[in-house]
Amino acid sequence: DTSVMVFSGNANLALSEGIVKKLNMRLGMATVGRFSDGEIAVEIEENVRGKDVFVIQPTCSPTNENLMELLVMIDALHRASASRITAVMPYYGYARQDRRSRSARVPISAKLVAKMIEQAGADRVLTVDLHADQIQGFFDIPVDNVYSSPILLGDVWRQKYKDLIVVSPDVGGVVRARALAKRLDDADLAIIDKRRPKANVAEIMHIIGDVEGRSCVLIDDLVDTAGTLCHAAGALKKHGAIKVVAYCTHAVLSGSALKNINNSELDELVVTDTIPLSHEAAESGKIRQLSVAEMLAETIRRIAVGESVSSLYVD
Amino acid sequence: DTSVMVFSGNANLALSEGIVKKLNMRLGMATVGRFSDGEIAVEIEENVRGKDVFVIQPTCSPTNENLMELLVMIDALHRASASRITAVMPYYGYARQDRRSRSARVPISAKLVAKMIEQAGADRVLTVDLHADQIQGFFDIPVDNVYSSPILLGDVWRQKYKDLIVVSPDVGGVVRARALAKRLDDADLAIIDKRRPKANVAEIMHIIGDVEGRSCVLIDDLVDTAGTLCHAAGALKKHGAIKVVAYCTHAVLSGSALKNINNSELDELVVTDTIPLSHEAAESGKIRQLSVAEMLAETIRRIAVGESVSSLYVD
Ligand SMILES: Nc1ncnc2c1ncn2[C@@H]1O[C@H](COP(=O)(O)O)[C@@H](O)[C@H]1O
Ligand SMILES: Nc1ncnc2c1ncn2[C@@H]1O[C@H](COP(=O)(O)O)[C@@H](O)[C@H]1O
Numbered sequence: 231d232t233s234v235m236v237f238s239g240n241a242n243l244a245l246s247e248g249i250v251k252k253l254n255m256r257l258g259m260a261t262v263g264r265f266s267d268g269e270i271a272v273e274i275e276e277n278v279r280g281k282d283v284f285v286i287q288p289t290c291s292p293t294n295e296n297l298m299e300l301l302v303m304i305d306a307l308h309r310a311s312a313s314r315i316t317a318v319m320p321y322y323g324y325a326r327q328d329r330r331s332r333s334a335r336v337p338i339s340a341k342l343v344a345k346m347i348e349q350a351g352a353d354r355v356l357t358v359d360l361h362a363d364q365i366q367g368f369f370d371i372p373v374d375n376v377y378s379s380p381i382l383l384g385d386v387w388r389q390k391y392k393d394l395i396v397v398s399p400d401v402g403g404v405v406r407a408r409a410l411a412k413r414l415d416d417a418d419l420a421i422i423d424k425r426r427p428k429a430n431v432a433e434i435m436h437i438i439g440d441v442e443g444r445s446c447v448l449i450d451d452l453v454d455t456a457g458t459l460c461h462a463a464g465a466l467k468k469h470g471a472i473k474v475v476a477y478c479t480h481a482v483l484s485g486s487a488l489k490n491i492n493n494s495e496l497d498e499l500v501v502t503d504t505i506p507l508s509h510e511a512a513e514s515g516k517i518r519q520l521s522v523a524e525m526l527a528e529t530i531r532r533i534a535v536g537e538s539v540s541s542l543y544v545d
Numbered sequence: 546d547t548s549v550m551v552f553s554g555n556a557n558l559a560l561s562e563g564i565v566k567k568l569n570m571r572l573g574m575a576t577v578g579r580f581s582d583g584e585i586a587v588e589i590e591e592n593v594r595g596k597d598v599f600v601i602q603p604t605c606s607p608t609n610e611n612l613m614e615l616l617v618m619i620d621a622l623h624r625a626s627a628s629r630i631t632a633v634m635p636y637y638g639y640a641r642q643d644r645r646s647r648s649a650r651v652p653i654s655a656k657l658v659a660k661m662i663e664q665a666g667a668d669r670v671l672t673v674d675l676h677a678d679q680i681q682g683f684f685d686i687p688v689d690n691v692y693s694s695p696i697l698l699g700d701v702w703r704q705k706y707k708d709l710i711v712v713s714p715d716v717g718g719v720v721r722a723r724a725l726a727k728r729l730d731d732a733d734l735a736i737i738d739k740r741r742p743k744a745n746v747a748e749i750m751h752i753i754g755d756v757e758g759r760s761c762v763l764i765d766d767l768v769d770t771a772g773t774l775c776h777a778a779g780a781l782k783k784h785g786a787i788k789v790v791a792y793c794t795h796a797v798l799s800g801s802a803l804k805n806i807n808n809s810e811l812d813e814l815v816v817t818d819t820i821p822l823s824h825e826a827a828e829s830g831k832i833r834q835l836s837v838a839e840m841l842a843e844t845i846r847r848i849a850v851g852e853s854v855s856s857l858y859v860d
Contacts, residue, residue, distance in 0.1 A: 267799035274650035335589035484582035
């Protein structure tokens with residue numbers, strides 16, 4: 231469709247290029263740089279009047295920079311009379327700051343981000359594996375949250391793990407893990423139940439289910455410092471697991487994540503390219519990346535022509 | 546007043562401390578840090594329910610980080626039931642991106658920032674020497690824009706410059722320079738008229754007015770890379786000026802600003818502390834800093850008790 235245009239911020243150019251290639255398109259021309267003092271300088275270099283515009287920008291680290299780039303681009307496109315703007319956020323930053331637990335005096339930054347994206351002028355949002363489905367309700371505009379599970383599950387099938395058991399890394403992830411186990415020919419399910427006996431005492435990992443002699447597939451939506459994940463891998467091996475592989479959609483990998491992973495009992499970490507891997511992560515040897523480019527290209531195509539998206543990617 | 550509380554982000558703690566000292570108060574306790582992946586982590590550490598809260602945070606460089614800190618703090622204070630929140634932004638970042646000239650496809654980021662501050666939950670804004678007065682109209686909430694001119698002019702008086710002449714660094718600053726000249730015992734006024742004969746040819750500096758044998762006081766709202774300012778100083782000296790001093794409220798000082806200033810004919814640059822000086826800038830020997838802390842403290846006091854602010858600081 232000639233009325234569709236796809237622009238990209240600087241957060242993940244490789245993914246953006248991958249998406250437009252699958253769409254047989256090219257990226258819209260735009261300058262997205264910085265002024266001398268670090269303020270974002272954007273200029274859209276082609277006519278977008280009346281166009282159906284998609285802006286691809288995961289708000290991964292540096293989150294504030296990437297988020298502001300997305301907002302300033304949307305503002306510029308809106309003022310340049312784009313007819314519809316879809317913010318494509320393969321990773322939604324600040325998603326973990328989505329509630330005030332213990333009524334602590336904390337922000338709900340995930341909501342603040344939602345308001346900012348709407349105020350900037352976005353008409354829709356497209357995202358992948360949102361940390362909490364409730365975040366869709368923070369928006370008044372439509373949000374398409376597509377799942378990477380077909381991609382992750384496809385890989386699990388291809389690997390033909392021996393005596394597979396799906397493991398949820400915490401009780402909060404049980405529903406998701408069970409849904410995936412069901413689609414893996416009704417694989418068994420184990421759950422890791424972390425308990426901290428007292429404050430300032432190390433967590434103890436109870437394993438609910440028998441992992442002896444099994445290949446464990448840990449599933450989570452994101453991996454950040456990987457501390458818990460690596461602990462879990464150790465606990466599973468101690469209980470007789472023969473292999474532990476983790477599948478996590480979003481490779482946040484901050485702080486000592488790589489060190490933790492390299493020193494851990496985790497045999498492999500499989501992630502997607504919603505967030506670009508650092509050079510060191512790509513070279514670590516333990517991390518393998520699958521691409522969501524084709525899935526996002528197909529979703530963008532369907533949004534552009536008005537086809538249903540929900541029918542395609544169910545969890 | 547015990548119902549007033551003042552909080553600070555990390556952008557300019559020295560100024561925030563200066564302000565609360567003048568108010569005989571202390572800063573409200575809050576954690577304003579970062580999670581491992583760089584997302585902003587805020588927790589307000591004391592009860593703000595029903596309080597009249599001020600949050601001090603100039604959105605200077607790193608602008609996006611400082612702006613997001615301000616927004617996330619406002620969101621947390623709002624959700625913690627503060628009765629009124631005033632965003633105190635001694636420097637308003639993105640103020641120069643305030644219009645689409647030549648209807649270029651650029652953002653109006655100054656407006657985007659205004660919407661974000663309102664959406665986060667601010668009830669008022671207090672700022673100093675806004676780059677363009679029109680930015681007040683980008684807000685639906687009240688904006689108090691106070692002027693640092695009494696502080697800058699007080700210093701000009703104290704320095705007893707010989708044969709003073711006020712110089713506007715460009716034709717856009719003439720109105721402001723004239724107003725200040727008037728209040729300096731009707732000092733003379735000169736104007737620098739920059740003209741670029743052709744694209745990619747160096748600008749030529751015409752000086753309107755006679756500066757021979759005079760002490761020139763250049764006045765501007767902000768100094769960024771200082772390129773134009775240093776050029777102007779050279780041109781003024783070439784036309785016989787015996788001294789050139791610049792007074793600029795906001796010390797952005799990015800890129801090669803310090804190098805430019807140190808290698809220039811500028812005798813002194815006088816700035817305020819709306820933006821903190823880097824260590825190198827403070828040590829350069831050519832830059833002197835005046836404080837807006839007392840002025841902002843008095844303005845906050847007046848806002849808190851409902852006294853008029855406009856009567857105090859006129860331009
Ligand atoms: N960027 C972040 N890094 C680490 N923890 C976070 C981050 N953002 C929010 N949190 C915390 O993570 C918790 C929520 O995570 P979850 O239970 O996985 O939804 C809350 O306690 C948040 O304060
Ligand atoms: N952070 C910045 N640094 C340098 N120039 C900027 C910045 N933000 C906006 N501008 C440009 O400055 C011009 C407006 O400056 P002014 O005429 O002083 O209001 C416009 O051409 C803007 O594109």
